[in-house]
Amino acid sequence: MSTRARAEFGREELVAVLSHYDIGAIERIDPLLKGSRKAPKLIITTDRGRFLLKRRAPGRDDVLKVAFSHAVQRYLADADFPLPRLQPTRDDGDTMLAREGKIYEMFEHLPGEPFDCSPEAAYDAGRVLGLFHKLLETYRCEWEPSRVGYHDNTSVRTALNGIPAAIGMHDSVAGKETELLVTATRVYDLYDQAAEAVEAADFRLWPRQIVHADWHPGNMLFLNGRVSGVIDYDSLRWMPPVTDVANGALQFSIVGGGRDPLAWPPAADAMRLRRFLLGYDETHALRPEEFRVLPHLMIEALIAEAVLPIAATGMFGRLEGFRFLRMIQRKAEWLQRNGEQAVVVA
Numbered sequence: 411m412s413t414r415a416r417a418e419f420g421r422e423e424l425v426a427v428l429s430h431y432d433i434g435a436i437e438r439i440d441p442l443l444k445g446s447r448k449a450p451k452l453i454i455t456t457d458r459g460r461f462l463l464k465r466r467a468p469g470r471d472d473v474l475k476v477a478f479s480h481a482v483q484r485y486l487a488d489a490d491f492p493l494p495r496l497q498p499t500r501d502d503g504d505t506m507l508a509r510e511g512k513i514y515e516m517f518e519h520l521p522g523e524p525f526d527c528s529p530e531a532a533y534d535a536g537r538v539l540g541l542f543h544k545l546l547e548t549y550r551c552e553w554e555p556s557r558v559g560y561h562d563n564t565s566v567r568t569a570l571n572g573i574p575a576a577i578g579m580h581d582s583v584a585g586k587e588t589e590l591l592v593t594a595t596r597v598y599d600l601y602d603q604a605a606e607a608v609e610a611a612d613f614r615l616w617p618r619q620i621v622h623a624d625w626h627p628g629n630m631l632f633l634n635g636r637v638s639g640v641i642d643y644d645s646l647r648w649m650p651p652v653t654d655v656a657n658g659a660l661q662f663s664i665v666g667g668g669r670d671p672l673a674w675p676p677a678a679d680a681m682r683l684r685r686f687l688l689g690y691d692e693t694h695a696l697r698p699e700e701f702r703v704l705p706h707l708m709i710e711a712l713i714a715e716a717v718l719p720i721a722a723t724g725m726f727g728r729l730e731g732f733r734f735l736r737m738i739q740r741k742a743e744w745l746q747r748n749g750e751q752a753v754v755v756a
Contacts, residue, residue: 416443417450419465424452427463427514430507432500434458446470453519460519461497470644471513473506478553479643480505480515482546482620489545492538493640494520520639522631525662530635532662532682536689538637539625539658543651543694546620555646559623559653560714561613561707562605569721570598570713576724577731586732593736597713600742604709611703616650623647625654626661652700655690656707659753662686664712664741671729671737676744680752687755705749709742 418441419427428436434456442451448467453460466476480496484505487495496505497516507514525531560566573594577583583590622629623645631639647653663683666674687704690696696704716738720731745752 416447417465417467419450419452419463427465427507427509428454430499430501430509431461431497431516433461433497433516462494462517462519464515464517466513466515473508473513474553475555475644476506476513476515478551478555479646481551482549482646483643485549486542486545491541491545491640492637494518520631522633522638525627525630525632526635527679527682528635529681529685531632531637533685533689534632534636535625535627535630535658535662536655536686537692538630538640538689539622539654540690540693542622542640543619543654549620555620555648557618557648559647559649560657560711561608561649561653562710563714566601566710566714566717567598569717570594570601572721573717573731573735576721577735582730583732590732590735593732593739597717597735597739597742600709600739600746601713603746604706604713604742607706608703608710611699613650613703616652616700618648618650621647621649621651621654623649623654623657625658650700651694652696652703653707653711655687655696655700656704657711658690659683659686659704660708660711669729671726671734674737674741676740677748678741678745678752683752684755687753691755701753702750704753705745708749709745712742712745713738 433454436454436456438455440453440455442453442462445451446467449470450465452463454463483493483496486493494517497518498505499507505515507516525535571594574587574591577590578587622640622643624642629640629642630637631641660678663678663680663686665677665679668674687696716726716734720726720735724731726734
């Protein structure tokens with residue numbers, strides 16, 4: 411199988427896995443071609459409804475991490491948080507099925523549409539994030555997730571240092587090596603300055619709790635402008651909740667479009683940004699000191715998400731890495747100049 415081919419369920423494998431679940435009489439099975447190519451997914455329609463079966467990708471199948479993620483999801487489900495409910499096995503009622511060195515999960519399949527870029531949907535995404543933080547504020551368990559996030563991360567700086575060599579192998583950089591080095595250096599400085607501003611606010615002394623750590627439109631389903639389901643709990647962290655807010659504010663306000671990143675505007679969508687923050691404030695208000703660091707954390711989140719894949723492949727998905735990095739520089743500089751005003755919601 412090529413590295414780009416999607417993993418699939420074997421026929422005997424599927425029969426054996428399904429025998430562990432009591433989900434009713436199966437009417438049809440359809441592949442779901444979304445997410446990681448290494449994690450096959452199926453939509454299973456039965457006389458009791460629709461379900462999603464997933465085999466976890468290698469590297470995402472640590473038993474302790476999966477068990478922790480499931481415990482959090484079950485806790486949220488009991489509190490009526492909008493998420494797809496995990497389905498227990500018929501054998502022992504566990505929500506994680508381990509078989510022949512692989513881990514499987516079965517979820518209810520929720521209806522919903524992608525984010526429509528409306529201020530109303532951005533508001534509800536913020537509101538639901540506030541609810542997420544409120545519900546998990548006092549949640550504790552024996553296994554504590556990672557404390558490492560996008561803020562002040564050594565891996566981000568290492569990636570930035572490695573970008574000139576990674577991108578330099580592409581023909582698109584020929585004759586522009588100096589410009590590439592200047593761009594990478596500038597983005598490094600923007601990341602450093604943002605991290606220093608956050609640290610100056612005594613960030614490391616702020617209360618921590620479980621955060622989602624991947625709050626973006628692709629991990630949500632919407633119906634009529636409201637969040638119908640939040641998915642993907644693989645990135646749970648033990649961090650100050652404002653890190654989620656900053657990343658969510660960035661993700662729900664960023665403006666892209668087209669195949670050329672240099673054509674993307676540097677400014678965020680101010681309406682969506684403020685509506686997201688107002689939604690969050692409805693259920694879990696930010697403190698003044700958290701508002702002050704929001705623009706700096708948004709810069710860190712923006713840079714961290716971009717530079718790690720670029721350093722690894724020279725590309726960001728299918729987009730040319732150098733052009734994408736220059737776009738990131740422009741957006742980070744816009745946030746540095748305008749972020750304080752942009753996050754004012756009063």
